[in-house]
Amino acid sequence: MSMISYFLSDYNYSPMNTSLIFDVKRYAINDGPGIRITIFLKGCPLSCKWCHNPESISSNIQKLYNNSKCIGCEQCANACEQDACTLTPNGIVTDPELCVLCGKCAEVCPTKATEMSGEEMTVGHIMKLIKKETLLMDQSEGGVTFSGGEPLLHHEFLNEILDECIKEEIHTCIDTTGFTKKDILLKVASKANYFLYDLKHMDSDIHKEFTGVPNEKILENLKALAEIGTKMNIRIPLIKGVNDDDTNIHKSAKFISELDGESKKVNILPYHSIAIKKYEKLGQYYNPGTMDVPDEIRLQQVLNIFEEYGISAIVGG
Ligand code: SF4
Ligand code: SF4
Known part of the structure; x- marks a missing residue:
């Protein structure tokens, strides 16, 4: 959340x-x-x-990734329905061609290594x-x-x-x-x-x-x-x-x-x-x-x- x-x-x-x-x-x-x-x-x-x-x-909404917080659990990759996230020796790499910025990877990331910037909000x-x-x-x-x-x-x-x-x-x-x-x-x-x-x-x-x-x-x-x-x-x-x-x-x-x-x-x-x-x-x-x-x-x-x-x-x- x-x-x-x-x-x-x-x-x-x-x-x-x-x-x-x-x-x-x-x-x-x-x-x-x-x-x-x-x-x-x-x-x-x-x-x-x-x-x-x-x-x-x-x-636009953007995805942020902090390699120093990443524990390599791959929960983000498993949650991604677009197969846009891949764990590599250098940490998680996101394919911008595939990523639709849905934020599901950030929702499951236990360390907040992956976060989304930007949330639609109403006047209310x-x-x-x-x-x-x-x-x-x-x-x-x-x-x-x-x-x-x-x-x-x-x-x-x-x-x-x-x-x-x-x-x-x-x-x-x-x-x-x-x-x-x-x-x-x-x-x-x-x-x-x-x-x-x-x-x-x-x-x-x-x-x-x-x-x-x-x-x-x-x-x-x-x-x-x-x-x-x-x-x-x-x-x-x-x-x-x-x-x-x-x-x-x-x-x-x-x-x-x-x-x-x-x-x-x-x-x-x-x-x-x-x-x-x-x-x-x-x-x-x-x-x-x-x-x-x-x-x-x-x-x-x-x-x-x-x-x-x-x-x-x-x-x-
Ligand atoms: S924002 Fe959505 S599409 Fe992009 S990498 Fe995360 S889960 Fe996959
Ligand atoms: S869910 Fe978070 S901590 Fe786990 S591999 Fe992905 S970015 Fe790293």
């Missing part, structure tokens, strides 16, 4: 529109105000080279998850955060949930790359209480090199959100060798300082490579290339630059 199903096991629910969810995090303290439940929707139009949730990028499912957390949310002035992947890829589904949260007076936060159509963003913004908005690089060519998409739409959308007075934190993943140079930091700080509305909160999120194992489980190669961890001195210098522009930035959050 998946973690998500476990949380829902004592509920009845009716079928509705669904979206693919790849994780649910309870007691989240860095995903918006207070203590929150964070719902991670699968699929993203960006493919950032430093992504620490590589399973979030594909909009999600609301039941959220409502289980309302006491903690109320006590901490928290709420629910929709993250990804890119939650705005699922905007129709998201709007339905936001309508339900409004009825229930639950605080909502959207964690977004900002890479979407402006009308989609503004409709969601008219219903959500808070945004976490990523700003990765001010140079569009470099942005495209490292994320797969240019940045013009992202910057325009951020301006549009600020114009309507959206409450938000702007989050900058700080990656040595990609975006931590003085030119980019000054441009970022200037851009943020010129946005409409109250002074924006900025979170600097230092690069780390702890997701390497996840890439291995997906059968993907993680290439750090020029990317590296910024040191404490550089982090302080970056904070000082933001301060020059009247912005109080913090590391983390």
